[in-house]
Amino acid sequence: MRYYTLDAMRGVAAIAVVILHIVLQFELRPKPSSFMGVDFFFMLSGFVLATVYEDRLKRDLNAGAFFLLRVVRLYPMYFLGMSLGTVTLIGQDMAQSGHSLNITQSVSAIVAGFLVMPDPLSSGLFPLNPPAWSLFFEALINIAFALVVIRLSTRILFILTLAFGIAYIAGAIAISQMSAGMAWNSIGIGLIRVAFTFGVGVLFARWRPKESIKRPGSGIILCCALFLILMVPQFAFQPTAYNLLATMVFMPVLLWFGIRWQLSGLAAMVAEALGDMSYPLYAMHYPFMRMTSFASKALHVPPLIFGVVFLIGACLGSLAIARFIDPPLRQSLCSKFARLEKFCALRPCL
Numbered sequence: 510m511r512y513y514t515l516d517a518m519r520g521v522a523a524i525a526v527v528i529l530h531i532v533l534q535f536e537l538r539p540k541p542s543s544f545m546g547v548d549f550f551f552m553l554s555g556f557v558l559a560t561v562y563e564d565r566l567k568r569d570l571n572a573g574a575f576f577l578l579r580v581v582r583l584y585p586m587y588f589l590g591m592s593l594g595t596v597t598l599i600g601q602d603m604a605q606s607g608h609s610l611n612i613t614q615s616v617s618a619i620v621a622g623f624l625v626m627p628d629p630l631s632s633g634l635f636p637l638n639p640p641a642w643s644l645f646f647e648a649l650i651n652i653a654f655a656l657v658v659i660r661l662s663t664r665i666l667f668i669l670t671l672a673f674g675i676a677y678i679a680g681a682i683a684i685s686q687m688s689a690g691m692a693w694n695s696i697g698i699g700l701i702r703v704a705f706t707f708g709v710g711v712l713f714a715r716w717r718p719k720e721s722i723k724r725p726g727s728g729i730i731l732c733c734a735l736f737l738i739l740m741v742p743q744f745a746f747q748p749t750a751y752n753l754l755a756t757m758v759f760m761p762v763l764l765w766f767g768i769r770w771q772l773s774g775l776a777a778m779v780a781e782a783l784g785d786m787s788y789p790l791y792a793m794h795y796p797f798m799r800m801t802s803f804a805s806k807a808l809h810v811p812p813l814i815f816g817v818v819f820l821i822g823a824c825l826g827s828l829a830i831a832r833f834i835d836p837p838l839r840q841s842l843c844s845k846f847a848r849l850e851k852f853c854a855l856r857p858c859l
Contacts, residue, residue: 520783522546525739535812539742555710593796594637670708790827
């Protein structure tokens, strides 16, 4: 079963993240709280992976095949995003527009990036494409899911998730930083952040109702509510308190009702498109935005006009990539792994 409301919510979260990065690129105000979209992504990841793979991992899918499936699903778009980041870095050198990496750091960032490893020579984990930090953590949590989480009882998983949640609250208050995980100085809190949000998703998969209810109007309201939560200006409230409330309460509630209330008809078609475009958009938008923003600044294009045009173009381009480029890339990879053939025939997960 496809959860169309969750598809739409994933697309909405990806769009909110892109808006935040546009705002940061042009040093605009106010800055939205869209970095919390990553927390929603990990909740979705936990829910979808547990729904699709938990029983199979216990039955007829071994951990090695699962890891290969995840590589097939995630790496093609990751590779394209890292390629764009490399082209942007080279373009900055050629244009002498300046960046913070010397030759050694540049080589390190490129090699580590394509190997899906944090760059040891930079303060950020993935300087060529900063959002890739969450994809690295996705790989780690996927390993933990296949080797450990599926063996935990629901009770133990609930206790561990609660413990991670408490640790996350303490850590976020201590460092006053909710966007933990993208830099070396917050990697520990980032791991706790991911463990908590992913755990929430897995628990919801185990507790999910057997049937969903078609309530298109309610599903649209959920999507709007998520967008508003992510677009709240960071200075509007006590930032840490609001971000914790949103991560610990608002988004889990929206996710639960998103599981329960389903879009249908035309709304479901739009939701499917939003879901399809969300991963290419998230994986590739940042380096492409940096690349095009240099040109827009040189041409004195107003940031608002650039932002609107870029967002529309990035969404449409990501949808085209998701429909026409990503599937054959994944199928080509599947054909190289005989053990994956019967699983690659399934609808791609996340």
